[in-house]
Amino acid sequence: MSNAVLDANELAKAHVPEASMQGTAFERNAGRGSMDVGKAEPLYEVRTPETEVYDDLPTEEDLKTLRRVSGKINWAAYTVAFAELAERFSYYGSSILYTNFVQWPLPEGSRTGAGGLNGQPGALGMGQSAAQGISLFNQFFA
Numbered sequence: 001m002s003n004a005v006l007d008a009n010e011l012a013k014a015h016v017p018e019a020s021m022q023g024t025a026f027e028r029n030a031g032r033g034s035m036d037v038g039k040a041e042p043l044y045e046v047r048t049p050e051t052e053v054y055d056d057l058p059t060e061e062d063l064k065t066l067r068r069v070s071g072k073i074n075w076a077a078y079t080v081a082f083a084e085l086a087e088r089f090s091y092y093g094s095s096i097l098y099t100n101f102v103q104w105p106l107p108e109g110s111r112t113g114a115g116g117l118n119g120q121p122g123a124l125g126m127g128q129s130a131a132q133g134i135s136l137f138n139q140f141f142a
Contacts, residue, residue: 091142095135097121103131 058066104122106113113123124130 095138099131099135102126102134103128
């Protein structure tokens with residue numbers, strides 16, 4: 001047997017520092033107890049913002065009687081929200097344009113890629129797999 005392999009007795013005592021020998025009262029009672037985690041006593045005190053005590057916290061009376069006042073929303077917040085909404089519309093609106101540009105060939109008699117007699121726009125004619133690949137690449141980086 002090599003030195004790396006430990007006896008079962010040594011393994012049993014490894015996690016119980018008070019047990020000098022296997023079978024002590026501490027070792028026998030270590031595995032007993034309730035499985036209900038709610039009954040277990042915490043090992044340390046848990047503090048959350050709700051349990052912290054502050055001098056300036058409103059009392060129950062203050063919470064019931066004080067008037068609820070909402071603040072004004074800054075116009076810059078509306079501007080940013082509108083700009084982001086416009087950006088999303090332009091992204092999804094233009095994605096079909098470059099998909100058609102890549103997928104379909106240039107229509108007969110067109111120099112710009114605008115739809116010909118059948119109305120199907122295109123330019124490169126690389127097929128659906130290339131168009132989908134470019135679309136997925138753009139979705140990944142957008």
